[in-house]
Amino acid sequence: xxxxxxxxxxxxxxxxxxxxxxxxxxxxxxxxxxxxxxxxxxxxxxxxxxxxxxxxxxxxxxxxxxxxxxxxxxxxxxxxxxxxxxxxxxxxxxxxxxxxxxxxxxxxxxxxxxxxxxxxxxxxxxxxxxxxxxxxxxxxxxxxxxxxxxxxxxxxxxxxxxxxxxxxxxxxxxxxxxxxxxxxxxxxxxxxxxxxxxxxxxxxxxxxxxxxxxxxxxxxxxxxxxxxxxxxxxxxxxxxxxxxxxxxxxxxxxxxxxxxxxxxxxxxxxxxxxxxxxxxxxxxxxxxxxxxxxxxxxxxxxxxxxxxxxxxxxxxxxxxxxxxxxxxxxxxxxxxxxxxxxxxxxxxxxxxxxxxxxxxxxxxxxxxxxxxxxxxxxxxxxxxxxxxxxxxxxxxxxxxxxxxxxxxxxxxxxxxxxxxxxxxxxxxxxxxxxxxxxxxxxxx
Amino acid sequence: xxxxxxxxxxxxxxxxxxxxxxxxxxxxxxxxxxxxxxxxxxxxxxxxxxxxxxxxxxxxxxxxxxxxxxxxxxxxxxxxxxxxxxxxxxxxxxxxxxxxxxxxxxxxxxxxxxxxxxxxxxxxxxxxxxxxxxxxxxxxxxxxxxxxxxxxxxxxxxxxxxxxxxxxxxxxxxxxxxxxxxxxxxxxxxxxxxxxxxxxxxxxxxxxxxxxxxxxxxxxxxxxxxxxxxxxxxxxxxxxxxxxxxxxxxxxxxxxxxxxxxxxxxxxxxxxxxxxxxxxxxxxxxxxxxxxxxxxxxxxxxxx
Numbered sequence: 001x002x003x004x005x006x007x008x009x010x011x012x013x014x015x016x017x018x019x020x021x022x023x024x025x026x027x028x029x030x031x032x033x034x035x036x037x038x039x040x041x042x043x044x045x046x047x048x049x050x051x052x053x054x055x056x057x058x059x060x061x062x063x064x065x066x067x068x069x070x071x072x073x074x075x076x077x078x079x080x081x082x083x084x085x086x087x088x089x090x091x092x093x094x095x096x097x098x099x100x101x102x103x104x105x106x107x108x109x110x111x112x113x114x115x116x117x118x119x120x121x122x123x124x125x126x127x128x129x130x131x132x133x134x135x136x137x138x139x140x141x142x143x144x145x146x147x148x149x150x151x152x153x154x155x156x157x158x159x160x161x162x163x164x165x166x167x168x169x170x171x172x173x174x175x176x177x178x179x180x181x182x183x184x185x186x187x188x189x190x191x192x193x194x195x196x197x198x199x200x201x202x203x204x205x206x207x208x209x210x211x212x213x214x215x216x217x218x219x220x221x222x223x224x225x226x227x228x229x230x231x232x233x234x235x236x237x238x239x240x241x242x243x244x245x246x247x248x249x250x251x252x253x254x255x256x257x258x259x260x261x262x263x264x265x266x267x268x269x270x271x272x273x274x275x276x277x278x279x280x281x282x283x284x285x286x287x288x289x290x291x292x293x294x295x296x297x298x299x300x301x302x303x304x305x306x307x308x309x310x311x312x313x314x315x316x317x318x319x320x321x322x323x324x325x326x327x328x329x330x331x332x333x334x335x336x337x338x339x340x341x342x343x344x345x346x347x348x349x350x351x352x353x354x355x356x357x358x359x360x361x362x363x364x365x366x367x368x369x370x371x372x373x374x375x376x377x378x379x380x381x382x383x384x385x386x387x388x389x390x391x392x393x394x395x396x397x398x399x400x401x402x403x404x405x406x407x408x409x410x411x412x413x414x415x416x417x418x419x420x421x422x423x424x425x426x427x428x429x430x431x432x433x434x435x436x437x438x439x440x441x442x443x444x
Numbered sequence: 445x446x447x448x449x450x451x452x453x454x455x456x457x458x459x460x461x462x463x464x465x466x467x468x469x470x471x472x473x474x475x476x477x478x479x480x481x482x483x484x485x486x487x488x489x490x491x492x493x494x495x496x497x498x499x500x501x502x503x504x505x506x507x508x509x510x511x512x513x514x515x516x517x518x519x520x521x522x523x524x525x526x527x528x529x530x531x532x533x534x535x536x537x538x539x540x541x542x543x544x545x546x547x548x549x550x551x552x553x554x555x556x557x558x559x560x561x562x563x564x565x566x567x568x569x570x571x572x573x574x575x576x577x578x579x580x581x582x583x584x585x586x587x588x589x590x591x592x593x594x595x596x597x598x599x600x601x602x603x604x605x606x607x608x609x610x611x612x613x614x615x616x617x618x619x620x621x622x623x624x625x626x627x628x629x630x631x632x633x634x635x636x637x638x639x640x641x642x643x644x645x646x647x648x649x650x651x652x653x654x655x656x657x658x659x660x661x662x663x664x665x666x667x668x669x670x671x672x673x674x675x676x677x678x679x680x681x682x683x684x685x686x687x688x689x690x691x692x693x694x695x696x697x698x699x700x701x702x703x704x705x706x707x708x709x710x711x712x713x714x715x716x717x718x719x720x721x722x723x724x725x726x727x728x729x730x731x732x733x734x735x736x737x738x739x740x741x742x743x744x745x746x747x748x
Contacts (some may be wrong), residue, residue, distance in 0.1 A: 006547040014536065250531035257498040257525040258548040260517055426500065
């Protein structure tokens with residue numbers, strides 16, 4: 001036990017003092033903030049101003065309706081009225097607000113004008129509008145054909161035909177307008193139609209019971225996932241590097257002449273995990289201090305993070321770290337260079353990436369069987385279960401089950417790994433093959 | 445001396461890796477307070493034997509007994525081990541490094557600190573305690589490595605090629621230190637393929653070649669038993685004088701002298717008389733005991 005502690009102490013002290021640790025501790029939040037803030041920021045910038053659309057109404061009665069529906073789209077967003085959506089986001093705003101803004105910009109605002117037909121042919125009108133699009137005087141136009149109300153297709157031409165969001169808005173607006181017109185023509189009162197088509201605005205409530213914005217918590221889950229994914233990967237690879245160093249410099253030989261392989265490997269894993277927890281702790285403390293300061297009268301508010309989440313994060317980080325770092329340690333003991341280690345560890349990394357990608361589907365449906373199994377499977381659980389906890393906290397037994405399976409997996413892995421580790425660490429000069437490793441497991 | 449219990453006993457120890465037999469049926473005894481030479485060419489099985497002694501690997505069959513007990517993990521603290529392949533944490537400071545390895549052997553606190561300082565002083569490394577290991581020269585790193593193997597004052601010190609990479613001054617310093625350890629009552633196992641050094645330091649030797657023991661015993665006795673009527677000769681004159689198959693079995697030029705092997709049973713005085721009678725000036729005439737090197741080569745040939 002004392003020897004294990006000696007290894008833990010060495011790993012911890014050496015690493016926390018290193019430049020890498022200091023730099024990573026400072027740069028980590030900066031990078032994460034960049035990841036979380038940049039995408040909405042970028043789409044915000046792309047949004048620029050309102051989309052200028054011209055509408056050529058060949059039915060002679062639909063322009064008003066379509067125009068109303070297109071602008072309703074914007075007004076249905078409650079914050080849209082308070083702030084002009086055309087204003088690009090400014091740097092020092094809180095992430096949630098930026099996300100809101102990104103959402104508004106996705107929905108677009110339109111600057112509309114009616115094209116007066118003046119008995120011109122459709123081709124003449126088109127060529128005139130096309131040239132305006134080319135001169136960047138216009139972003140697109142809509143042609144409503146005479147038989148729109150029956151089944152004739154409206155036409156939408158835009159400079160950027162890949163802009164699906166605008167296309168969707170236009171399609172929906174025209175559909176609503178056509179529906180409304182059909183109802184009125186079928187004898188229903190305009191006011192009733194108006195009432196009936198009043199859009200529903202969703203009030204989204206998050207896990208903590210606090211009102212939250214769907215998109216904001218989407219980004220929040222994404223940030224949490226990214227953080228745990230990066231931490232597990234980074235610190236796992238740190239273990240890989242450390243093991244390869246000990247093997248290559250033959251320190252392993254002295255270590256094994258002083259202690260057994262199990263406490264040695266455990267000491268290393270525990271030491272590095274404490275380094276990681278220290279770093280994450282510093283980040284969490286910085287986050288809390290910042291949010292306290294922000295709460296005290298500053299205009300900035302950070303997302304409300306339930307206190308329990310810090311605990312869950314720490315637990316699932318530890319689970320992920322011990323699973324992946326153990327595998328990394330074994331890989332390190334089997335290879336001779338860091339490059340070889342990287343290659344051999346690739347399937348491991350892919351597993352972690354798979355867990356990361358699974359969360360996209362899980363976030364959409366946190367109670368599906370897929371979400372359940374993915375968050376029970378120990379190699380995915382650290383990321384997937386955490387996303388579920390953030391989006392929609394699953395029943396306690398599921399959390400306990402995933403954690404229990406994780407612990408069992410870790411014990412099994414470490415047991416297996418320390419057998420491979422001892423032989424691998426003393427074999428120099430060539431990479432171990434899988435059959436060889438199998439023999440080591442059976443032998444020891 | 446003969447009655448004391450041996451520090452280390454190996455009985456019919458074998459170890460193979462796949463089809464390759466690294467050590468076959470090796471039995472030996474290391475007695476306390478002596479320098480025991482484990483000698484043999486590269487790949488003979490020395491390192492594998494040592495790894496089994498320090499409990500890094502376990503023999504496939506046979507028994508290893510240390511300090512009168514079956515080998516176990518707790519005993520590792522009483523052994524100091526300098527592996528052939530040196531390994532230190534490059535980025536750690538020398539002092540920290542020694543503190544860590546001492547702690548792995550169960551030594552901590554004040555005591556550990558005092559011993560580190562004393563050893564650094566003894567090996568002329570005092571100013572380097574706070575330097576990072578990678579800033580040290582190879583020879584200095586080797587001395588640091590040596591300290592890690594003796595810092596916890598072990599009863600058995602195992603040194604695998606302790607002289608490789610040292611300059612002559614440090615070779616002498618190392619020899620001196622080893623003899624000091626011996627004088628302090630430590631048992632020392634010295635593994636080397638440098639026979640000249642083994643010859644000067646060892647009390648007992650065990651030679652292994654191709655995984656098997658070929659010879660073992662007290663160095664003095666071994667040399668005596670291998671005495672082959674050889675003379676180191678330096679004289680002015682042609683070697684025609686030595687051309688008598690009735691007296692001389694073999695002549696081997698060695699620098700500016702000859703190593704003359706006499707026919708078994710013949711008296712070396714006979715050769716000296718002939719040289720004197722021939723009137724050639726003899727500058728060196730010395731009866732030589734065979735070197736460990738010669739003995740080894742002879743034994744190795746026998747095995748082959």
